[in-house]
Amino acid sequence: MSTAPYIVPIRRRAGASTRMQVYVALSEAIVRSELEPGRQLSENELASQLGVSRTPVREALARLREDRLVEVVPQIGTFVSRISDEAVGDAQFIREALECAAVRRAAELATEDDVRILEENLEAQQRAVDAVDDEAINALDNAFHQTLCELSRHPMVWAISQRAKGHLNRVRRLSLLRPEYLGGMLDEHRSILTAVERHDPDAAELALRYHLRMVLSELPAIRATHPDYFEEA
């Protein structure tokens, strides 16, 4: 029934528990929409495809359920969550609250070295945009936000934010593929960095909040493109 084209034999590396490798593999596959929203997942099927037993698969699915990326119905099945306005709204609210609080601290605490690192990231973003390298754009965008969070001296904030915004990541992932958004994204990043450099928490928060909301503004267009990825409203 549910054929599984995209997945993903993992090879077990020393130093990382297999359940964490399974979690990362599945999480990325879902965020990239390689495992399409609504699709049914089978613990047995995933286990055999990944080359491990059900136990680590099961533990990874439990974690994904906490991220709201899958829904587990006892005795029925496990399904990739469809994107829902409610979940996206929750994720957006949480991300704004956490990252804006973090960027305020970042603006207070950032050193010249910190700013320089962020500058270099932005230059790399410019190159990635010019080269139309979606993978690089996504990675650099992530790194930019993560670095900002970590400047708050509370690295945990990034981890929590990252996990809370599973649905949002899928939307963001689809947004980044829309070229008309890329220029705006760069300008917004520059505005944030400028405020941080000036040690202006209010301006930094305002710029970040605007930036985060822009990602959301792409949502209707994405929903129109992939209606089957979304929950019925």
Add this chain to the structure above:
Amino acid sequence: MSTAPYIVPIRRRAGASTRMQVYVALSEAIVRSELEPGRQLSENELASQLGVSRTPVREALARLREDRLVEVVPQIGTFVSRISDEAVGDAQFIREALECAAVRRAAELATEDDVRILEENLEAQQRAVDAVDDEAINALDNAFHQTLCELSRHPMVWAISQRAKGHLNRVRRLSLLRPEYLGGMLDEHRSILTAVERHDPDAAELALRYHLRMVLSELPAIRATHPDYFEEA
């Protein structure tokens, strides 16, 4: 070696998965410091004491690890986390960010009914303080903050906040037992509610932030009382 006096045979109720019952039981036992920080836990021991097998115990421990309430060291053991300044600081930062953002929305959205419910909660708090009923105080305090969060229309915020602040809950739990704090707590709650009633987000955020920091101010005294509960600085 690690004798286990306090725990807790759970009886399996229909409608709730046993792993969730195990999680709740262990979580409460840790927050109440019935399972003391630093203590070693054994999956086998817990399983036999709770009357279930290792599997649900293991899954509950995985969740507790994500809450940073336990630390799992492969091939060595599982330990109740000691309270650390870093973890408490992280939890405080995250709680402030989330609950302050929520209370701003709450101040914008609260209806007269909402305010009335919170008023009744405060009156019950007054009665509980007069009766020196620690259990009731704790429950009502929790309910007050939860209700505020839910007024933001993002109930998920409370769930995330609740889980992120595991260490903080232990501190708060110990704080509530210090009678000299109770009067101040009530006044602070009243200030928050007044601001919400006036639909004044700035005042509400300010009052809540002050209130949340007060809990933290008890930390040195608690540390002095229970030095063995804390990580070496």
Add this chain to the structure above:
DNA sequence: GGGGAAATACTTGCATACAAGCATCCATGT
């Protein structure tokens, strides 16, 4: 008596076997 090494008793991580429940499909009876 003291020191070292091997055996032992634990730990968690992973794999597998068993149990319970739901859906579907097919056969059978009306």
Add this chain to the structure above:
DNA sequence: ACATGGATGCTTGTATGCAAGTATTTCCCC
């Protein structure tokens, strides 16, 4: 033809068995 009941194959939840690794303990030798 249609409805109904049962067998079958799936699902997740739980229990248990096996493997690998570490700390401790004990025994033997010096």
